[in-house]
Amino acid sequence: MAILPEPIQGVKKVENYIGGKWIASRGDVRDVVNPATGKTIATVPLSTESEFDAAVEAAHAAFPEWRRTTPLARSRMLFRLKELTEQHFEEVSRIQTQEHGKTIDESRGETRRGIENIEVACGIPTLMQGSYSEDIASGIDEWLIPTPLGVFGIIGPFNFPWMIPLWSAPYAVATGNCVVVKPSGEVPLSQDRLAELVEEADFPPGVWNVVHGGRETVGNMLDHPDIVGVTFVGSTPTGRDVVYKKCAESGKRVIAQCGAKNFMTVMPDCNVERTIAAMLTSFFGNAGQRCLAASNCVIVGDDDQFYRDFVGRVLEAARSIRVGYGLDESVQMGPLRDREKKERVVRYIESGIKDGAKLRLDGRSVKVETPCKADCFLGPTVFENVTPEMAIGSEEIFGPVMSIMRAGSLKEAINVANQSRYGNGHSIFTSNGRSARQFQYEIESGNVGINVGIVAPVAFFPFSGMKDSFFGDLHTQGRDVIRFFTESKVVIQRWF
Amino acid sequence: MLIHTASEGISFAKAMETAAAEFYEDMAASFEEIRALALANAEENRRFARNIQRVYQEVITDAIEGSYCFQLETANYELPVTGSATRGAHDAIQQAIAVEGVMIRFYSDARDQADTLMADIPRAFGVIVRKRKQRQGELKDLSSGQAGK
Numbered sequence: 153m154a155i156l157p158e159p160i161q162g163v164k165k166v167e168n169y170i171g172g173k174w175i176a177s178r179g180d181v182r183d184v185v186n187p188a189t190g191k192t193i194a195t196v197p198l199s200t201e202s203e204f205d206a207a208v209e210a211a212h213a214a215f216p217e218w219r220r221t222t223p224l225a226r227s228r229m230l231f232r233l234k235e236l237t238e239q240h241f242e243e244v245s246r247i248q249t250q251e252h253g254k255t256i257d258e259s260r261g262e263t264r265r266g267i268e269n270i271e272v273a274c275g276i277p278t279l280m281q282g283s284y285s286e287d288i289a290s291g292i293d294e295w296l297i298p299t300p301l302g303v304f305g306i307i308g309p310f311n312f313p314w315m316i317p318l319w320s321a322p323y324a325v326a327t328g329n330c331v332v333v334k335p336s337g338e339v340p341l342s343q344d345r346l347a348e349l350v351e352e353a354d355f356p357p358g359v360w361n362v363v364h365g366g367r368e369t370v371g372n373m374l375d376h377p378d379i380v381g382v383t384f385v386g387s388t389p390t391g392r393d394v395v396y397k398k399c400a401e402s403g404k405r406v407i408a409q410c411g412a413k414n415f416m417t418v419m420p421d422c423n424v425e426r427t428i429a430a431m432l433t434s435f436f437g438n439a440g441q442r443c444l445a446a447s448n449c450v451i452v453g454d455d456d457q458f459y460r461d462f463v464g465r466v467l468e469a470a471r472s473i474r475v476g477y478g479l480d481e482s483v484q485m486g487p488l489r490d491r492e493k494k495e496r497v498v499r500y501i502e503s504g505i506k507d508g509a510k511l512r513l514d515g516r517s518v519k520v521e522t523p524c525k526a527d528c529f530l531g532p533t534v535f536e537n538v539t540p541e542m543a544i545g546s547e548e549i550f551g552p553v554m555s556i557m558r559a560g561s562l563k564e565a566i567n568v569a570n571q572s573r574y575g576n577g578h579s580i581f582t583s584n585g586r587s588a589r590q591f592q593y594e595i596e597s598g599n600v601g602i603n604v605g606i607v608a609p610v611a612f613f614p615f616s617g618m619k620d621s622f623f624g625d626l627h628t629q630g631r632d633v634i635r636f637f638t639e640s641k642v643v644i645q646r647w648f
Numbered sequence: 649m650l651i652h653t654a655s656e657g658i659s660f661a662k663a664m665e666t667a668a669a670e671f672y673e674d675m676a677a678s679f680e681e682i683r684a685l686a687l688a689n690a691e692e693n694r695r696f697a698r699n700i701q702r703v704y705q706e707v708i709t710d711a712i713e714g715s716y717c718f719q720l721e722t723a724n725y726e727l728p729v730t731g732s733a734t735r736g737a738h739d740a741i742q743q744a745i746a747v748e749g750v751m752i753r754f755y756s757d758a759r760d761q762a763d764t765l766m767a768d769i770p771r772a773f774g775v776i777v778r779k780r781k782q783r784q785g786e787l788k789d790l791s792s793g794q795a796g797k
Contacts, residue, residue: 255715257708257710261709264706264709429716444711485715
């Protein structure tokens with residue numbers, strides 16, 4: 153199968169987008185490398201503090217006029233942006249594959265999910281409506297007006313370079329706020345392209361800014377007094393110990409969506425064929441680099457025959473997964489984002505072996521389709537006899553590793569999952585409604601799947617999360633995020 | 649070649665539609681008596697291709713089993729599209745019936761395999777199967793009318 157044409161040709165020099173202008177940074181630059189081919193496709197700046205300040209200043213200056221722009225007018229601008237993203241659907245999808253490595257189906261899925269958030273934000277005239285009570289006392293009325301707050305910071309992760317900033321940014325600007333987006337420095341290109349489309353959609357200068365950088369830029373954002381709130385998606389240590397803590401100290405609003413250790417509970421009455429397809433996507437899709445990726449597979453019951461057959465079929469299916477460059481349409485799994493991330497996963501595989509788990513499929517000896525550079529690739533890996541005490545059974549691996557456990561009953565399987573410090577996206581596979589209900593009722597997880605491997609809420613539902621998977625009160629997407637980006641102003645009125 | 653991913657499946661379906669459209673255009677150019685029908689079919693094939701692309705693009709999500717949609721062997725769906733212009737109209741219609749038969753089989757298999765995945769895609773495939781069966785019926789009627797001419 154031929155490789156689809158790459159939209160990024162040569163080496164793109166990425167610039168910041170501040171106050172409606174493209175500005176080259178004076179900071180150091182680093183290379184953006186396509187993890188499948190090993191080719192440098194861009195350079196991205198580590199912006200200076202003064203450049204970040206300039207972006208906040210531009211956003212702050214744009215806020216009063218943007219706030220006065222009617223929700224209908226803001227909505228129409230978002231409609232224009234939505235139309236432009238549809239026109240460039242394939243291009244932005246391929247950019248994601250180039251910068252991240254995911255397969256083209258996964259990139260298109262990510263593009264669609266991102267656009268869906270712009271679509272939902274287009275409904276802001278309705279979503280932002282307040283409420284009214286007549287006669288709270290005789291002749292006195294009271295109403296609530298959701299009002300914007302100012303400038304928000306949006307910190308994107310490396311695993312979904314296009315979609316995740318769109319969980320927040322469209323809603324922030326729809327509600328009348330301005331934003332400074334800091335994409336992941338590893339994958340800045342799809343947000344760079346999005347900013348070009350924002351410009352083409354004629355958003356007023358300063359409403360939507362993009363500043364590239366690393367940890368220092370995040371620090372600048374968290375310290376800046378004119379940033380009123382931050383949305384973050386990334387690891388639990390950074391989310392909890394840096395972002396959430398700093399925002400709490402400085403009185404900023406915060407949504408910090410963090411790590412996970414997701415459990416797939418497999419009942420003996422499941423539809424085996426469908427369950428395996430869903431599990432392969434969940435464990436190995438995006439090369440396991442998603443906070444909703446499955447990590448532990450708990451097979452319930454003492455039926456040894458079912459267990460052996462199920463594991464055998466999983467192994468057979470996992471073995472046949474085609475690994476390679478995501479722009480080859482036949483490829484089912486791409487590389488890890490970079491060599492360091494691959495090495496981290498390899499260390500987990502080694503720890504699993506050392507802890508006594510049984511390695512049934514070793515992804516370290518993966519066969520990669522040409523014309524790839526093999527540095528970042530790792531094949532599907534499957535362990536049996538994993539316990540929740542092992543590092544591979546309890547810590548977030550963020551790679552294509554399946555750890556299989558057994559539980560005598562559904563109750564036991566739920567207990568094992570609930571012992572995890574994470575609660576992001578646990579699922580059950582069953583054809584029994586009673587088991588499904590018991591699972592959704594008792595499981596401690598912000599997102600719950602019933603015969604669904606990746607429990608990714610659509611744009612009009614909040615992307616939830618519990619325990620060490622989430623820090624904050626309100627979530628991105630849906631009505632939650634509208635509340636996050638607005639303050640409730642309550643008016644009580646009487647006339648003499 | 650085995651097709652597994654949604655992307656491959658959609659590309660293959662679009663390529664089949666294009667090949668079938670070209671077949672009908674050749675037919676239209678060669679046989680005046682079935683020109684209108686052949687052109688209408690060609691136009692509809694191109695519309696099917698656009699519709700498949702649109703449906704896929706509108707429902708694709710990273711959360712569903714896009715990489716494991718299908719188990720389709722492409723060799724089973726080779727279209728018998730060559731040589732229509734060198735024979736008579738009756739033979740060309742027979743060939744069109746065979747082309748429609750292959751495409752009905754392809755879309756039926758693809759629909760069944762993707763049944764519980766992105767629901768709009770199998771639904772779109774199902775609509776094409778229905779329309780193609782109708783088209784095949786019309787071609788058979790035409791063929792009976794043409795027999796002996």
